[in-house]
Amino acid sequence: MPVTYADIRTEHEAVRQQAGLFDISHMGRVRFRGPDADQLAGRCQTLDTRELAAGRVRYSLILNADGGIIDDVLVSREKEDTLLFVVNAGNRDADLDVFSSLVDDLDVEVIDDSERESMIAIQGPNSPAILDAMGIEGASQLGYYRLGAFDGPLGPVIVSRTGYTGETGFELILPSERVRDAWDAALEHGRTHGLIPCGLGARDTLRLEAGMPLHGHEIGPDVNPYEAGLDFAVRSDLDYVGRSALDKVRAEGPARCLVGLVVAGPRIARSDSTVLVDGTEVGTVCSGTLSPTLGTNIATALVATQAQDAARFSVRIRRHEASARRTPMPFYRREKE
Secondary structure, eight states: OOSOSSOHHHHHHHHHHSEEEEEOTTSEEEEEESTTHHHHHHHHSSBOGGGOOTTBEEEEEEEOTTSOEEEEEEEEEEETTEEEEEEOGGGHHHHHHHHHHHOTTOSOEEEEOTTTEEEEEEESTTHHHHHHHTTOTTGGGOOTTBEEEEOSTTOOEEEESOOSSSSSEEEEEEEGGGHHHHHHHHHHHHGGGTEEEOOHHHHHHHHHHTTOOOBTTTBOTTOOTTTTTOGGGOBOOSOOTTHHHHHHHHHHOOSEEEEEEEEOSSOOOOTTOEEEETTEEEEEEEEEEEOTTTOSEEEEEEEEGGGTTOSOEEEEETTEEEEEEEEOSOSOOOOOO
16 A cells, blocks of 8 residues: 555545545455364463354453553454454564464464455445445445445445444455455446545555554553553453463553644654653653544554643743643544534
């Protein structure tokens, strides 16, 4: 996926107002298949998948022994004996290492379908109408964080009502040899609905406005779920990797917390910019951008927990200090459907 097809603002606004098309084939797709799929899942991530009904999708975390986040993933119950994990491209090998190290004598296959399958995402308020126009009958009626297998002019396709933009949207998984046809069909049928192709730049501004974390920025192997505000994803009492470390963090409280900032002035607070309170360093910026939707500079930052309620922050941007105020996240929230 390129950084842009046109420009970031045009692509960003298309998704917020009409629709955007993303090639997300770089994401990994890994399945656990077999009678012990849930047992393996219970060892390697923070969701108790035994409670995951068919067609449901949940956000989950793969942790290291210290409770740091190796990856954030979407887990789906594709079939009774099959779990589908959509993982981040840069972490796929690390995830597979975790999975394979925990299989032991379980009756389960770990199947990496990342090359066999590809993915595209149609995001924005017009995305249901575009799926209908493409002839994928019934897919537009999926509930939020639901997944199903559908058929249509493109043949069999897996569709989930998920995305990384904060808008209504869908992600489509289909065999790699058919993904170009799906891309072309989406552009053809989406043209009258304002659909345009979008790149990494718009994906980043969209996800930041929506308060969604990016690995290597808001989350990483040195950040635990409680620091990142992702305690909602810790939904298992099983003995998964990192649980004992998280139990300690839960008992003692996290040393840092993720906050949202609106930064004054024209300069964007980039990653690793220093955050200060009354001249004292209290943390660092994770991500920052000029929000196309809000027209202000926004940023996320990991700051010391005792500083999170400070009346005033500042951010050191190069040799300048810009004042900043804490604001609730997400910075942008779409109207409820």
